[in-house]
Structures are given as C-alpha cells and as structure tokens.
Amino acid sequence: DVKVTQSSRYLVKRTGEKVFLECVQDMDHENMFWYRQDPGLGLRLIYFSYDVKMKEKGDIPEGYSVSREKKERFSLILESASTNQTSMYLCASSLYGGLDGYTFGSGTRLTVV
Amino acid sequence: AQTVTQSQPEMSVQEAETVTLSCTYDTSENNYYLFWYKQPPSRQMILVIRQEAYKQQNATENRFSVNFQKAAKSFSLKISDSQLGDTAMYFCAFIRSGAGSYQLTFGKGTKLSVIP
Numbered sequence: 001d002v003k004v005t006q007s008s009r010y011l012v013k014r015t016g017e018k019v020f021l022e023c024v025q026d027m028d029h030e031n032m033f034w035y036r037q038d039p040g041l042g043l044r045l046i047y048f049s050y051d052v053k054m055k056e057k058g059d060i061p062e063g064y065s066v067s068r069e070k071k072e073r074f075s076l077i078l079e080s081a082s083t084n085q086t087s088m089y090l091c092a093s094s095l096y097g098g099l100d101g102y103t104f105g106s107g108t109r110l111t112v113v
Numbered sequence: 114a115q116t117v118t119q120s121q122p123e124m125s126v127q128e129a130e131t132v133t134l135s136c137t138y139d140t141s142e143n144n145y146y147l148f149w150y151k152q153p154p155s156r157q158m159i160l161v162i163r164q165e166a167y168k169q170q171n172a173t174e175n176r177f178s179v180n181f182q183k184a185a186k187s188f189s190l191k192i193s194d195s196q197l198g199d200t201a202m203y204f205c206a207f208i209r210s211g212a213g214s215y216q217l218t219f220g221k222g223t224k225l226s227v228i229p
Contacts, residue, residue, distance in 0.1 A: 042221035097215045098208040104158035
C-alpha cells in the first residue's frame, strides 16, 4: 500500500515562528499536494508539485511556501505563523495527476498561539 | 472553475439501514472524474469510490454505490447495510480530465453518524 507520512500529528507554535510541515511518500508518486481543512469550508488546496523542484499555487497560497528537493518529500512552510493559520493540514500524493485519486496522510493539527 | 456542493452538512442512519448522501457539481467540462472520500475520526482520508464521467454504468464497491446523473450533474453515494464503522465525514470531489489536470475540488463534506 502507498503510504503518505506526515511527520507530526499535533503541533503548537507561537505567532511569528517559522513552521515546517513535512510529508513523505514511499511509492514514487509524481504529484504531491498540501491541503488545509477547516470546519464548514472543506478542503482547500494550498500548493501542489507535479515534479521535483516544481510547484504550483493552489487556491489559498498566501502566507505559505513549499519545497520539493526530492521526489518523495514535500514540505509546507509557514514563513511567519499567524493565528489564522491554525488548522488541519493534509498532505496527499498521486501517480496520474489526480485522475486516480489521491492518497492522503493522517494530517497535522497545527495550533498557532 | 468547478464547484462541488454537498447540501447535507449532517446526517444520521440506523445501523443496518441504507442512507444516501447527495453531491452536485458545476462544470463546463465533458470529461472528468468524480470521487467519494471517507474521513473517519482517526482523520485518514480514504478513497471510497471513483466514477469516470464517460462511463454510464454506476460504480460500486461492496456496500457503497453511486447514482451518477451526468445531465443533472449529480453524484450521490448510497451506503447499504450501514455499519458503525461508516461513521465519518464524507467528501465528494471532482477533477477534470486532460493534460495539466492535478487539482481535486472538494465539497464541504457531510458528517454521517451511524446509530446503534
């Protein structure tokens, strides 16, 4: 089975801190994604990457950046964390764009205080 | 831009009964894929079922089946013989076919509770 592993399940950070959320997949998938999940808003795409070192903005990229130096790893960076970035963050990967659906990680619950 | 609407924020069903979750979508595309995902309290999003728009036959996976009405842009999920383990958030999602297509668009979800 494909596995997508997010390094932290829960994270608490202070306002203004630089935050790194890490995601690793083990099945040689080309595409990786970062979504944010908030109650009543569903899942919203922050960034995705269709190849190593390639990245594209999603619907809500403001306040975030990403890094993909290796195929299996996709990092989400909050340059200066703010309280409105308190949320659940979901990483996903796929082989054929999204046509085969995504495989998701277990999520990171980030709280910014 | 595509939109996906799930009009039922919450639903409940008795164990062993059948429940149908609604999803409608808006697109000008002719070729696309539709999905239902399940997110139990453990938070892992799991793909439940996938439907290709060019296939008229409705997809089924064990107790899960869909009613895909392309002209009406409707894609409902039927869960038969509901089990306690079906308690979860359910998300409907859409993606257009074609080169450069990567992004799934999700609905806001339906919270399903299965009552013993």
